[in-house]
Amino acid sequence: MKKVLITGANKGIGFETARQLLQNGYYVYIGSRNVENGRAAVEKLNAEGLMHVEAVKVDVTDSESVRAARQEIGRKTDVLDVLINNAGINGGMPQSSLEASVDQFKRVFDTNLYGVVRVTQAFIDLLKKSPEPRIVNVSSSGSSLTLHSDPNWLYYSHKAALYPSSKAALNMYTIDLAYQLRDTPFKVNAVCPGFVATDFNNHRGTGSVQEGGTRIARYAMIGPDGPTGKFIAEEYSPKTGETPW
Template identity: 65%
Template sequence: MKTVLITGANKSIGFETARQLLQQGYYVYLGCRDIQKGQEAVNQLQSEGLNNVESINIDVNSKQSVKAAREVLGQKTKVLDVLINNAGILGPVPQTSLEADTDAIKQVFDTNFFGVIETTQAFIDLLKESAEPRIVNVTSGLGSLTLHSDPSWKYYAVKAAAYVSSKAALNAYTIITAYDLRDTAFKVNAVDPGYTATDFNNHSGPGSVQDAAARVVKAAVLGADGPTGHFFSDDNNPETGISPW
């Protein structure tokens, strides 16, 4: 049975991603900052008959927490097949480039960028034990620098100095990680789940968590002939499913 760790998995897209992977036969570790909420999420999934799930306490903003989570997971399994870096925050808004507080920007980067790096590096040894390891970095269509330079883009006016910059940085890290693992069985991709109705945006998005999670799951279960180093986004490009960087 393949194993997957999902950060920020006790609610919204992360939780639905866990549900869908459980339905596909994966053993899911719900990475949660609040262990009580994590257990509540586990209880909900198990009440649906999805029993191959347990919570792992991990705060991606804390090196100690990430290290501790790695030690705990290492006692449960010697192989991790999929890592989904889903945890993310928006930060306080508005975020204009000339007025955004740098401490707030650093906080967003700590979660959206540095947290991903810390987590990926901590669990890479377990991933290397998998025959078909997958890393999925949950990004945003707003991380596309190409589209942000196009006045005709539907989200052109949605500029947020902290969030957009953090996701653009995450995209760059994804490209570099895919390159560093190019001669292996790894598939490393960034996935834009789309503008989804969640607590993250006060449920203003038009998309469903089911559709958003399905996009993440698609990258998590890629076969051996699947792509690596791609920026998947049905929202930005529904025809190809690929977004420009």
């Protein structure tokens, strides 16, 4: 049974991705900053008959917490097949380039970029033991420089300084990570779940959480011929999924 760690998986897209991977026969570690929230998520999944799941406390902004999570999971398994870096914050609104403070930028980057780096580096040894390791970094179409420079893009006027820039940096990290692992079985991609209605965006999204979870789970399960080092936003590139940076 393949094993997957999903950070920030006690609710929203992370929770739905966990559900779908469980339905596909994976063993899921629900990463949650608040372990009680993680256990509550596990109980919900258990009530649906999905039993191969447990909660792990992990705060991606805290190096000690990440190391503790690695030790805990390492006591349970020698191999991790999939890492989904899903934990993220939007930074609140408004996000003006002229008014947002450096401290605000630091808070958002600490979760959305540095948190991914912490978790990936901590678990890379377990991932390397998998015959088909997969890393999915949850990104956003809003990080695309190409789309945000196009006045005809649907969300052209939806500018924000913090969240999109953190995800653009995450995309670059994804490219470099995929390159570093290019001669291995790893598949590493940045995937946008779409503009999905969750409490992350005050339920203003136009898509369903099920759609978002499906998009993330798909790239967690890709085969050896699947892409790597790509930015995928199927909502905007339905034919190939690959989206301009």
